[in-house]
Amino acid sequence: MSMVEPMLPSLLSTSIVLFQMMCVIVVFAYLITRTRFFSEVLDGVFTWKNQLFLIVLFGILSIYGSESGISILGAPINVRDLGPVVGGLVAGPLVGVMSGLIGALYRLTMGGFTMVPCTIATILAGLIAGLVYIVAGKKFPGITVAVSLAVIIEGIHMGLVLLISRPLSQAVAVVSDVAFPMIVANAAGMFIFSFIIANLKKEKETRGERDLFHSELERKNAELQIAREIQTSFLPEKIPGIPGYSLAASSIPAREVGGDFYDIITAPAKKTGLIIADVSDKGVPAALFMALSRTVVRANAEWHSEAREAIQGANATISADSRSGMFVTLFFAVLDHESRRLTYVNAGHNPPLLFRTGSDPVPLQITGIALGALADADYEERSMDLCPGDVLLFYTDGVTEAIDDQYTQFGEERLVELVSQNINLPPADIIEKINSAVSVHSGGAAQFDDMTLMVLKVGTI
Amino acid sequence: MRKRTILILDHVEIELMENILRVDESRSGSATIVSLSGRMDASSSPAAEAVLSRLIGAGERRIVVDMSDLDYISSAGLRVMLASLKRLREDGGQLLLAGLKPEIRNIFEIAGFQRIFSIYPSPEDAVSSFDARV
Numbered sequence: 001m002s003m004v005e006p007m008l009p010s011l012l013s014t015s016i017v018l019f020q021m022m023c024v025i026v027v028f029a030y031l032i033t034r035t036r037f038f039s040e041v042l043d044g045v046f047t048w049k050n051q052l053f054l055i056v057l058f059g060i061l062s063i064y065g066s067e068s069g070i071s072i073l074g075a076p077i078n079v080r081d082l083g084p085v086v087g088g089l090v091a092g093p094l095v096g097v098m099s100g101l102i103g104a105l106y107r108l109t110m111g112g113f114t115m116v117p118c119t120i121a122t123i124l125a126g127l128i129a130g131l132v133y134i135v136a137g138k139k140f141p142g143i144t145v146a147v148s149l150a151v152i153i154e155g156i157h158m159g160l161v162l163l164i165s166r167p168l169s170q171a172v173a174v175v176s177d178v179a180f181p182m183i184v185a186n187a188a189g190m191f192i193f194s195f196i197i198a199n200l201k202k203e204k205e206t207r208g209e210r211d212l213f214h215s216e217l218e219r220k221n222a223e224l225q226i227a228r229e230i231q232t233s234f235l236p237e238k239i240p241g242i243p244g245y246s247l248a249a250s251s252i253p254a255r256e257v258g259g260d261f262y263d264i265i266t267a268p269a270k271k272t273g274l275i276i277a278d279v280s281d282k283g284v285p286a287a288l289f290m291a292l293s294r295t296v297v298r299a300n301a302e303w304h305s306e307a308r309e310a311i312q313g314a315n316a317t318i319s320a321d322s323r324s325g326m327f328v329t330l331f332f333a334v335l336d337h338e339s340r341r342l343t344y345v346n347a348g349h350n351p352p353l354l355f356r357t358g359s360d361p362v363p364l365q366i367t368g369i370a371l372g373a374l375a376d377a378d379y380e381e382r383s384m385d386l387c388p389g390d391v392l393l394f395y396t397d398g399v400t401e402a403i404d405d406q407y408t409q410f411g412e413e414r415l416v417e418l419v420s421q422n423i424n425l426p427p428a429d430i431i432e433k434i435n436s437a438v439s440v441h442s443g444g445a446a447q448f449d450d451m452t453l454m455v456l457k458v459g460t461i
Numbered sequence: 462m463r464k465r466t467i468l469i470l471d472h473v474e475i476e477l478m479e480n481i482l483r484v485d486e487s488r489s490g491s492a493t494i495v496s497l498s499g500r501m502d503a504s505s506s507p508a509a510e511a512v513l514s515r516l517i518g519a520g521e522r523r524i525v526v527d528m529s530d531l532d533y534i535s536s537a538g539l540r541v542m543l544a545s546l547k548r549l550r551e552d553g554g555q556l557l558l559a560g561l562k563p564e565i566r567n568i569f570e571i572a573g574f575q576r577i578f579s580i581y582p583s584p585e586d587a588v589s590s591f592d593a594r595v
Binding site for chain 2: 278279280281282324325326327329347348349350351366368369370373374377397401407449
């Protein structure tokens with residue numbers, strides 16, 4: 001405690017002492033607001049631990065406020081009320097009153113003729129701040145309210161001195177000397193605290209938004225991963241061998257996974273069912289729709305002996321399940337190994353191409369609408385006889401519609417040319433050529449569709 | 462460091478791709494015309510879906526989708542059209558398509574969708590067909 005000065009301190013020396021106080025308060029405020037306990041309380045999470053911690057620290061701040069003051073006739077200019085007020089404003093009446101009590105008890109030991117009003121004022125400060133906290137909806141009321149409150153509380157403090165301290169003339173003398181600097185000191189201290197707290201709250205909000213964004217991103221990535229796993233698990237693990245034919249297939253999911261699939265069904269009586277399909281839309285819904293479609297088509301293909309009936313049945317089931325307008329374009333063919341007869345239904349899928357030596361590729365045109373679009377749609381079934389050397393290319397539009405950075409599509413023309421040039425290669429190599437050509441074409445451009453290919457080559461039996 | 466650059470480029474690319482579809486609304490007589498221009502793929506279709514859903518949700522029963530300036534539509538775009546059509550029909554409404562470029566028409570035909578959509582040469586034709594029905 002400073003010694004009683006022989007003369008009233010000048011405004012200048014008062015300012016220097018106030019400045020020193022402010023520096024200590026800045027450091028104190030910074031340290032206390034960085035603690036986990038303070039952070040919890042700001043988030044509205046109260047425990048005995050964090051409340052006790054704040055009571056003790058704001059109590060210490062109150063003691064410092066008494067100690068750092070300059071004594072005038074035994075009534076120091078001080079910021080004793082600051083700790084309890086901040087405590088009350090951030091953590092409610094309990095912390096405000098208890099830390100005020102600590103500061104008040106210390107003030108009692110200092111004596112002087114303003115001892116009683118100063119002691120009462122400190123406890124009252126914590127209580128009023130705590131009530132303001134509740135009125136503000138149990139949160140820190142903001143810089144303006146906090147600073148105004150500091151001014152009002154010092155006013156009350158002065159009022160109590162005038163009311164209780166005797167002789168009155170001495171009380172009036174003290175109050176007229178200290179009122180202005182004390183109000184300024186407490187308001188400034190409060191401004192520092194509230195400024196730091198307001199910043200901290202803002203920082204927390206920004207961090208909250210960022211965390212939300214991150215978790216959104218993580219959820220989306222997880223969704224993509226799930227979609228991919230569903231999609232992969234529904235593709236044939238290996239391609240069955242068909243005597244007298246060679247067959248290969250590949251499916252490359254786009255970054256935003258879609259619902260392409262191919263399927264090979266080994267049927268009795270030396271027949272094989274070949275399916276390529278493309279579900280509209282992307283992500284988990286498309287992957288689930290793909291899983292549904294594949295299962296339904298498979299079940300229908302095994303149940304019905306005719307391709308047309310199988311697709312008609314599958315369409316009725318899938319349509320019943322498609323509320324969101326989802327549909328699947330699907331090409332279904334049944335290959336009779338020995339007669340080389342191919343019977344197919346094309347449900348809105350981009351036509352597979354038949355390459356035969358000496359003639360232009362023949363598209364296997366659509367024979368009905370995409371599955372899931374129209375419940376009672378009719379499908380036509382067509383047949384054709386394959387010859388040794390024929391190459392049948394099934395693909396999804398992700399191949400021909402792969403774009404470069406100028407939005408130029410890979411296109412059917414390029415695809416036809418590429419396959420014609422490599423017609424003598426085994427199916428797996430033809431697919432390899434197409435995939436690498438498309439990848440060169442698209443360069444770095446982001447692709448939004450899966451690329452699925454299946455190539456059947458007729459050998460000589 | 463290099464990885465970071467690639468990430469940023471990727472992001473820009475996605476932004477560009479998302480802004481390649483323009484969706485405009487206007488009224489003509491008793492119908493609302495939704496004009497689509499640009500490319501309607503998996504990344505851009507949600508923009509059109511949002512507008513159509515909002516209109517249908519708000520009780521709009523006569524919608525004409527003007528595709529005169531649409532350059533490309535993927536299966537995701539077709540899905541949005543089909544979903545809107547189904548929803549409108551359930552509510553006793555109608556969705557008509559107009560001004561399809563040959564390549565867009567071709568995509569509709571490949572999927573077999575020309576059978577379920579009413580397609581008109583121009584938005585005016587589509588609107589007057591509504592008026593004729595009254």
